[in-house]
Amino acid sequence: MREVLIKSSTSTNHHRKNLSIVEIIDMEGFVAKAEKKYVYYVSEQNEIRDPEQLKYWMNSQSQNFQKKDRHVTIRKIYDQKTGIGQMLYRVIGSFYVVQDLHIFAVVFMHSIKYDMVSGQHLPS
Numbered sequence: 001m002r003e004v005l006i007k008s009s010t011s012t013n014h015h016r017k018n019l020s021i022v023e024i025i026d027m028e029g030f031v032a033k034a035e036k037k038y039v040y041y042v043s044e045q046n047e048i049r050d051p052e053q054l055k056y057w058m059n060s061q062s063q064n065f066q067k068k069d070r071h072v073t074i075r076k077i078y079d080q081k082t083g084i085g086q087m088l089y090r091v092i093g094s095f096y097v098v099q100d101l102h103i104f105a106v107v108f109m110h111s112i113k114y115d116m117v118s119g120q121h122l123p124s
Contacts, residue, residue: 001025001026001027002023002024002025002026003023003024003025004021004022004023004024005020005021005022005023006019006020006021007019007020007021008020015041015042016039016040016041016042017039017040017041018037018038018039019037019038019039020035020036020037020038021034021035021036021037022034022035022036023036030116030117031116031117032114032115032116032117033114033115033116034112034113034114035111035112035113036110036111036112037109037110037111037112038108038109038110039108039109039110040106040107040108041106041107041108042104042105042106043094043105043106043107044103044104044105045102045103045104045105046102046103047101047102047103048101048102048103049101051101054098054101054103057103058098069093070091070092070093071091071092071093072089072090072091073088073089073090074087074088074089074090075087075088082117083117084115084116084117085114085115085116085117086113086114086115086116087113087114088111088112088113088114089111089112089113090109090110090111090112091108091109091110091111092107092108092109093107093108094106094107094108095108
């Protein structure tokens with residue numbers, strides 16, 4: 001058996017977008033659950049009035065990149081008492097988007113969490 005649930009939401013001020021995908025697989029005594037979450041947040045917004053000013057800004061950003069580097073964490077856990085294994089993978093970072101002479105600084109977080117339970121440890 002396989003079950004998939006997808007949720008998407010945007011905040012009322014349009015600065016934050018959330019996407020969540022949960023997948024549950026029950027196959028031959030093993031139950032696996034994967035939760036994928038994607039969060040995007042517009043942290044800055046600037047309007048450029050002149051295309052030449054935009055070119056100047058882009059060149060200065062490539063030389064003086066001030067945004068925080070991506071941060072990656074991976075955590076693995078196995079509980080012998082419950083038989084539950086878990087892995088969590090998370091990436092946090094930022095990037096710029098230019099659209100119609102507007103510059104948006106976007107911060108993101110992507111996470112994937114896997115849980116696995118063997119059939120002999122399933123709750124009755």
